Amino acid sequence: MRTHPRRPRNTRKLVMFPAVALALTLMPSVAGPLATPARADPAARVTVTHDPGVLAVSVPATRKTPGYTVDIATDELALTTQRAGEVALSTARGDTGGLRFRSGGHWQHATEVTDWTWKDGVLTLTADTTLDGATVRARLTPTVDRYQLDWDVEGGSPDQLGLAYDLSSGGHWYGHGQAETPQGGPGVNQPWPLDTGEVDHETFGPASYNMIDPFWYTSKSTGLHVDTGDVMDVALNKGGDGLGTFTVESPGTYKATVFVESTPLEVYRDYIGIVGKPSKSDATYQQYAKPLWNSWAQFYTKVDQEKLLDYATDLHDNGLDGHTIQLDDKWESNYGNLTWDPTTFPDPKGMSDKIHDMGFDFGLWVTLWINLDSTNYQYAADHGYLLMDAKDTSKPCEVTWWNGQAGIIDLANPDAKAWYEGNLKKLMDTYDVDGLKFDTRFFDEKCAPREGHQATDYQELGTRLADEFDLQGAGIRVHWNRTAHEAGFVTRQVDKGTGWDSLRAATTQNLAISTIGYPFVESDMIGGSGGQPPPSKDVLVRWAQSASLMPLMYASTSPVDTNDTTTRQKVDYDQETVDLYRQAIETHEKLAPYIWDQVRSTLRTGDPIMRPLFFEFPKDKQSYTVTDEWMLGPAVLAAPKLSTGATRTVHLPPGTWYDVNHGTVIHGPKNLKGYAAPLGVTPAFVNLEAKGAAKAVKALKRADVPAPPS
Template sequence: MLAATLLAVTGTFLSPVTSSPAAAQQPAAGPSVSKAAGAVVLAQPAGTDTPGYRLEVATGELALTTKRSGRTVLGTAGGDTGALRFHAGGQWQHATDVTDWNWHDGVLTLTAATTLPGATVTARITPQADRYQLDWDVTGGGADQLGLAYDLASAGHWYGHGETATPNGGPGTDEPWPLESGQVVHSGFGPASYNMIDPFWYTSSSTGLRVDTGDSMDVSINGGKDGLGRFTVDAPSTYKATVFVESTPLAVYRDYIGIVGKPAKSDATYEQYAKPLWNSWAQFYTKVTQQKLLDYATELHDNGLDGHTIQLDDRWESEYGNLTFNPATFPDPKGLSDRLHAMGDDFGLWVTLWINLDSVNYQYAVDHGYLLKSAADPSKPCTVSWWNGTAGIVDLANPDAQAWYVGNLKKLMSAYGIDGFKFDTRFFDEHCTPDAGYAPSDYQRLGAELTDQFDQQGVGVRVHWTSNAHQAGFVTRQVDKGTGWNSLQASVTQNLAISTIGYPFVETDMIGGSSGQPPATKEVLVRWAQAASLMPLMYASTSPVETNDNTTGKQVTYDQQTIDLYRAAIQQHERLAPYIWEQVQHTLANGDPIMRPLFFDFPQDQAAYTITDEWMLGPAVLAAPDLGTGTTRSVHLPAGTWYDVSRHRAVHGPATLTGYQAPLGVTPVFVKLGAPGADKALKALR
């Protein structure tokens, strides 16, 4: 909660609103409820560090309008859509006129008729200083889904969510920022999803929405360009939501972190922040061998492209789930490990809890009851299809199954000198049924606890939503990206989205992308490396020396400039490591994201709310790399004095630098003079 400046909103434009010092010093009075023409009004007064708000509940047709300082900052949808919606009998229904209400023990309870005869909505609103809790149920009618709908424009711009499913290829090639600038149509939005997501959204009007559920959701934000946000839970149980009303978007984020928790540690070490991880996937895909991996590592070292780990990705096993090397392609894994260690690299392996039906481990796991059971027939193992075939999933709620799986990993470590693992795929699937006493979301927690026993080598693990996901402090790697400019651009806004739902240790997908597409062009590869050098971690695969085109089988060779510029990006990132590590420690103390949108630091700067290609790396570094085909770009600088690293000059903001020259060898970056850590950043970037 921030005390200094209140932000009022009209449409998408914010303006500062100030209160008198005398009023700011008054202790917050309690909330009150009154009846007005056509509405029940709940008023929460401002406090020392809270802005206060007014919630108007329309009684003619139930709708919720949240106001701050007399201006609407969040409003539900009306008309045929309805604010409190439910699905029953194959059709959508919604609450209509309020038939009764009462204010008792700090809870406003409302009863409303609905568009479905015989069905009634009961809503309970519990105010707090900087938020209110909204819980509601449907009685009668046999509802199977409950949802809230909002008028997006009432709150300005929308953010949060995490990796988005969109009609334009999200999350692989499209990540709208703000969300309503595109279309988010995300079914299966839930704790078992492979996407990094959380049911939390925040706005430029400094409001926020958290849906408290362990069930899957259907989320639509401007789907069909309808201007609506629909947040639907695929279950008939009580709909529980928290609406935050704050002074700045950062304050809303901090309120949310106060609920879900901040990282208790970072699973990555200083070296893993300082140097890139090299993974074999986009370099070879499944056509990897022992000799190819060794040649790859040697070539990287010979060209000064040093990292901390060489990680062997998919297709090292004899069959998926065997957890044994394929002797035809990896005849001497211990010798390979020794050679990599001699070059100064750690050695890592890609692993999954999914065991293919043709693996010898599958029948062993079935015979011992180690696999999740089918939701359709719990007497049988659950089988799921994935990109490598059909598999069962190790049941992490079974202690014996977990011990067996961990034992297999430790055998690999002891036999071959494996230092850590990249854990891939999910820990649960909707085709499976959880063990008695467990919910699907519990498997995210169990997966986090299991993987946390091992060095994740700077690629972390994709767990979210569940109770310990935020506290675990894992690095978050993005879903696979394409290899074009649109994927590079999506990787930037996606990092901002993931970072601001509480997962601050972010990195893009492998530099240059993957997804089985032709390798990135020289320009995309270099620009991606330059952008990643100004992020918390660098995750690499495609070698800037030479790589393989998976679509043609031909070798692609880059030129010397590609190598030199990629090396320069690595070196810049390593010089920044002391500053980045300092930001890691700040995050562990306060939960704030390291890579964040400009408006987190400069909430009064109107231009900052729609910028998609700049970000703050901590409080002192503004990154503005070129993410497109041109050699010039515009750079927006908020208020303050900024040191222009490329041009060696001071610039006073707010200012927009148009036509800023950024040929392939230039990465626009600015240091805010006087900000915490500015001296370290200047030393690194000069």
Template sequence: MRILSRKFSRTSGCLLAAALTVAFLPSTANGSPAQASGAHGPRVSQSAGAVTLDVPATHDSPGYSLSVPKSGQLALTTRRSGHTVLATGPDALRFTSGDNTWQHATTLTGWRWRDGVLTLTADTTLAGTTVEARVTPTADRYRLDWDVKGAGATRLGLTYGLNSAGHWYGHGETTTPSGGPYTDQPWPLDAGQVEQDDFSAASYQMVDPFWYTQSSAGLYVDTGDTMDVALNSGGDGLGRFTVESGSTYKATVFVESTPRDVYRDYIGIVGKPRQSDATYEQYAKPLWNSWAQFYTNVNQEKLLEYATDLHANGVDGHTIQLDDKWESNYGNMTFDPKAYPDPKAMSDQIHAMGYDFGLWVTLWINLDSANYQYAADHDYLLHDAADPTKPCTVTWWNGTAGIVDLANPEAKAWYQGNLQKLMDTYDVDGLKFDTRFFDDHCTGRDGNTRTDYQRLGSELADSYDLQGAGIRVHWGSAAHQAGFVIRQIDKGTGWDSLRAAVSQNLALSTIGYPFVETDMIGGSSGQPAPTKEVLVRWAQTASYMPLMYASTSPVDTIDATTGQKVDYDQQTVDLYREAIARHERLAPYIWDQVQNSLRTGDPIVRPLFFDFPQDKAGYTVGDEWMLGPAVLSAPNLTSADTRDIHLPPGRWYDVNRHTTIKGPTTLKAYAAPLGVTPAFVNLHAKGAVEALRALR
């Protein structure tokens, strides 16, 4: 194998151009290189100003180039067809060492092209320290691995200029200065500010280290460590992706023709769902959970009255699920006898109304629980990261707790034995698992990592009927392939939260979790009860999502801030029932999309530009979405009676006005009073006939 390499100083003159052709390694569906050969593979050349890696186009990849300047600060610029699609920003490769002061790579000092890997070396702002970066190209992406040499690094980070790639998407649920993820979810990401220093597989927020762009580039950071992610923080226009570790920084940059192709590349790495944990009925009908209706102020009498009112008013559903505060103490897994004098009779009455019965559960055992000392004595709890000789204790919204260690087979068997006894005794059909399976204050048993505990939690939950409530596992192949329904983090009860719920579902769907639902219809974070308008609009919105996750009754509810009963009028009940009926009519079409996701990994809920990448207007539309290939949903997410609606190219059937419209076009001030939910069918798309049957 021939080697092409150069060493040069800042004062070097123009170097002779050189290039090397090597065997080309195209990517396969699972993201790993496949053996192939050809005369027209990647090559490296240099000019007076830069070292450039060129990867030619193939029949299914557009080709790209990566250039690195030979003077000035180290930078990486990725181009497709001569146009920049992704470029690093200031302090492109940065790190901390010793006193935690940020340092960064400066001038390129040498490069080498050997065995299909371009190795770059650069000086840094820290004396005696260099950076070595290795670029490994394949047809539609390149791997970027880099290390600090000469000092012990504690953090490594990449910086990109956001505007180099157009708009940014991905990430998952965002922490923002404007209330995210509860009342704010910027779409696109660069339209707001994301500041998330606990971006991790152990985070309660659903996140993945994957981002993609309007320019059809993408970034995947392959790490199990906690990250600090900042996008447009303080309006700086930068994306900073920092790993809280000094180990090799491992990233993959995708270069494709469309954003959807980038998404498919990522799914090729993490995997598509092998199943859906929800049944057809759970897709077709709502799940009714007690949380937002009562929060922790719930008991047997209230739950039965809740179920009876829903049933009497013809508000359909498949399950009544009792959420938080049924236990005598958290972790006891026994009913509080004062609040629930006869749990079996309660279960029987719910079943008699035609509902399944479910319970909220957690692996977090409070210190005042009778089970805590037993679990601690038998080494059933995760150990403390700072002092592994004692159990880890964590603070949550219900007190201080230990966490059952799923990496201990005896602990898992003990926990599941308690669950099974509870389910058998009270005829419990399914469970809602809440909180997390790991916490960063804890240490894993026998070398198990954060992502291992996501896998262990997935395996535990997968042995139960989750009743359409799913679980919140993420980050890694186990989470993606498990195929759980993903429920959003708690939302507020206002219009801002409804809008955040829509864009958050777009974000979650397009990082590889196709079976999404909004938070409980109407919100669930302890704010004043939702107004009639918010509750109805939320139900209408959810009717065009894969599943409907409900709590606040359209008959009446309790305002958590005052404790007072709130009565809704008959129109609220009627419009909520109408939304449920529409969703049930759409169920055959939605079920087809579930099967397609299992085959392909494609999302069900997706932004307009996934299906219409050439339609530039669609890249900033965050209040409309495609439900599969045939249905465009554009519900009203504000208090106004009208809204503007963008339709991409195609022939669209307006299901409310019964007219056909040619796109692309924008329908200005489309009339959408409370009883109207704007939606359109793409007449030339697969599934259009079934969608028309449901929506006409």
């Protein structure tokens, strides 16, 4: 390892420069080959200057962008992004290093810049590293609101490349999607902002069961997008170290985009400009307006025909409205057979008919996993319908999931896809099934992609498959590709626990998912679905109340009664539980016209429906750390009670706010301390100055309080 300093090998000395900086001012593209075309303003000029110890790339402000400077330290290759003279984002320095790589099981990083050139709008940097014989070559390409940073390691046989940032330089961090954390995330923990907790996500990749995208943004209005199809190892504040490390488990070129904007919302919009916005909503108005009732948390795998019909009957008779009864796991004879278990479902067509007679649609849970003991497994293996093993492509890939060992349908094989779809459609036609809940991975890293395909293609193939069916508001977890963004699926979370911590995690997780480009979000099943004892009355009611102020309601645990699978005993709730749950459903249905307006707005703009307060109020500093409030569209501020007790503090940003529970008008910014929120009250406020305020007031105002002044 080199420890002594080394002079640059460039004829442009990087030390002992005169006090006056060297400036290369680039004219528009018509001026010559050194010009950098500006993405939004063709008159913008990029300037490269050099002082002792630092190179600076300056991009001036335009009518729509704030401008920025990237300072590149030359004694140790590090990048500091500044906007209006203030630091907005900095790579790590010291032993960590900003541009780092693993070689021979040890981490190394770029050190002294030894050469640089500026040509055709690209700054190319060459740097020594802490590993003898290894060199980093980086290319920085600036445009008006972002810069591309691509870099490679030459020599040293690296197997992973990564960027490391000083988290505090960007303020607070958001994005990522569902985060794995040492505190139980994503099931019971989702830090918001990310840097206030710990994220340790070692298998962050396109085939993940979690809803994730390689995009992060900060309270200082910068953002990072890593363009890769490989698995990453992502950590933010791991062990409280104050670092963000974004490692790609591949020796190939590291490709990143750093966004520099005036607000976090503009950073989000820049990212959506790359990955795409929804071209449609997969869910219908009815599916936004009413809950989906799914059997999973009510019964888990201890379900049968009699129990499902009793469940539907109780909901129907107690006025607990919904658009669908969806039968989840454990209806099949064996996983992957797509045939009924006759011992537990002796008359599935009759069951379907009775559910339809109650006014519900009927849906089924399905998967692309085919267990090794199922009849369909051998048929699929014999016909080449399964993904093959990455280490031995002569045999099918065997993966482990929560219900055993299985193979996965190879959707890149047209015959396999046609066979699987044919089985699904026959099942649906025979038993009058209206839609499906796909619960699966479309690829696994243990498997080999079909010839001519990449691992990332399978998310797109899964997206196209699911798009052929009514997903009934259960949505699907596909991500990390443009098709998934454009498909407009509802996004459901991974299973949550049944306690207060899970309710809070479900809320902040929706904010994380919706602000990486999946706007049609819902929490996990109301009350949780992680195999724990059923939720308490208060948790169930508060969860329903919070879901009523989200885009969709996804329900399972019946407020009439449920089953405790840990004790195998029935749990009865009281009449107040039923009444308050029904009230939440009615609130959501009244709000549906306003929500549907937001759906249509999202199709135009790509903006999320459920979003953090600071997307609407970027100058309101307190909004950046509020964890239990959100905006539903531009007019509704939701502040439901997400913990024990009957009071809470509500933060109102600047604006004129109508309290739907008291009929009062409040001028923000203001903190309402000790706001009364007994079990029957869901705190919510309408921004009277925002678009859609009239519809929101009509939907949410309590009947016994005065209307806002006209």
